[in-house]
Amino acid sequence: MKKPVKVLLLVLAGIAVIVLAIVIFISTAKIPEFEVDYPDLSVEATPERVAEGERIASVICMQCHASTDGKLGGAYMADAQDFGEIYASNITQHPDVGIAGYTDGELAYLIRSGVDRDGKYIPPWMPKFPLLSDEDLYSVIAFLKSDHPMVQPSDLEQPEPKPSFFAKFLLRTGLEPLPYPDEPVVAPPKSDQVAYGRYLAVGKFDCYSCHSASFAKMDPLQPENSKGYFGGGNVLYDKEMNKVYSSNLTMDEETGIGSWTREEFVMALRFGRKPDGTTVQPPMAPAPRITDEEASAIWAYLQTIPVIRNEIE
Ligand code: HEC
Ligand code: HEC
Structure with a gap:
């Protein structure tokens, strides 16, 4: 065999060994365990x-x-x-x-x-x-x-x-549990509609995770730092495994919901009916048990976040 051919074969064999080692390394990954201090808590069940x-x-x-x-x-x-x-x-x-x-x-x-x-x-x-x-x-x-x-x-x-x-x-890739808060976590008062709406959209009803760009680029502790915050485009699946892209919920007039009224938003969120007469598709589940007041607060909050232009299929 000519020398360059030999070298090439050796290099290829080397690469194959490395790839195999990486594949084995990944496929033997186990779900990690952690030693944690569970809080001492006794919830009064009113x-x-x-x-x-x-x-x-x-x-x-x-x-x-x-x-x-x-x-x-x-x-x-x-x-x-x-x-x-x-x-x-x-x-x-x-x-x-x-x-x-x-x-x-x-x-x-x-x-x-x-x-x-x-x-x-x-x-x-x-x-x-x-x-x-x-x-x-x-x-x-x-x-x-x-x-x-x-x-x-x-x-x-x-x-x-x-x-x-x-x-x-x-x-x-080193996924780790989120730190358990060492300070009390308190919701803002309902009277502060925008702050309360933010709390509902990121803290309580977790709208932002589906409605930002990607689950992999989310920041659960500072949701605003998530990629494409509320700009939609995240890939989800319905029960038949068809791809469904999440909607852009920022106030862009063309690609978001900037041309909707508050009433239209509340209707889509609570009862699944969109202004154009179509229905909201799974996995987005209409949430009739989110109150009108809460839906309005989420709407008020969405008015305040940076507008993203992102056309969703
Ligand atoms: C997107 C889907 C999803 C949602 C929403 C969800 N869970 Fe889960 N949950 C799971 C899955 C999947 C597991 C199993 C995790 C595993 O075994 O690794 C799980 C596990 C659990 C467990 C552990 C059970 C055990 O046997 O140790 C509890 C408790 C739990 N969930 C409570 C909740 C509560 C309360 C909520 C609402 C606040 C909730 N989950 C929302 C998917 C979900
Ligand atoms: C499980 C992921 C998921 C969660 C959680 C979620 N959504 Fe959605 N949402 C979607 C998807 C996917 C669509 C697109 C469905 C479609 O095209 O009909 C959507 C569509 C919508 C629409 C219609 C927008 C349009 O332009 O047609 C509104 C409004 C909406 N979501 C609001 C919310 C709010 C508010 C919350 C939190 C209370 C929320 N969503 C939580 C996945 C989710």
Whole structure:
């Protein structure tokens, strides 16, 4: 063999070995575990909190955790296929397959930071709620522990997640739990409509994550720093795995919702009807339980954020 050919073969073999090593490195990634200090918490379950927790869960948690038996028994998440075979857990009070064993502090840590009671990190297939106010967090916990029919034991057993190569790649990029806040988290007063609207849009109802450019370029602690904040274009899937791009919710007149009225926005958000007569498509779920007052506050807040020109297909 001529010398240059030999050298070339050696280089190619070298590259093949490196690629193989990287593939093995990624495919052996495990979901990491962390040692955390769960907060010492005992939530007082007032009827108001249980009711508000049920409402928050109906807007957020039920989208993934609702089961066919009418409870929060969990479900397969077809729209998370990029991440692998993912199942939202059974979060009813079943002692074996549900979350009966969780303390209030462990639930708080999981919802805010994304670490379960065994120390296992919850990858991005479940959102985290670091900016949810303590009061709203306590409401969710009070609801999960209440005698509401949706959280009574469901015996559905959800399998462990089977992460795809892509998800394992993400795990190798050093994903970490969000820091648990050491200061109280307090929602702004309703009287400050814009601040309150921001709280609803980023802290409580998590609108910005779907409605910014990419889940991978989100900043959960400072949502405004997320790529394409509220400019839409994030890729989501409906149940049949068709791609659906999130809408541009900034006030650009042509590519956003700048030509809508407040009433039109409230109608689209709460009841899924758009000004042109079409309906909002899944996975965007109309949220009738978001009140008119809350929808108006979100609208007021959206008036104040930087306008992004981004044409959505
Ligand atoms: C986008 C889908 C999605 C949403 C929305 C969501 N979850 Fe989850 N949740 C998941 C998935 C998926 C898992 C399983 C994670 C795993 O096993 O890695 C999970 C796990 C959990 C667990 C851990 C259960 C266990 O057995 O350890 C709890 C508790 C939980 N979720 C509560 C909630 C609450 C409360 C809300 C609403 C505030 C919520 N989730 C919203 C997808 C979601
Ligand atoms: C699970 C991801 C997801 C979440 C969470 C979400 N949206 Fe959406 N939203 C979408 C997608 C995808 C569309 C595009 C649907 C379509 O084309 O009909 C959409 C469409 C909309 C529209 C219609 C806009 C238009 O131009 O047609 C409005 C208004 C809207 N969302 C507001 C909100 C608000 C406010 C929140 C928070 C309370 C929110 N969305 C939460 C994914 C989401």
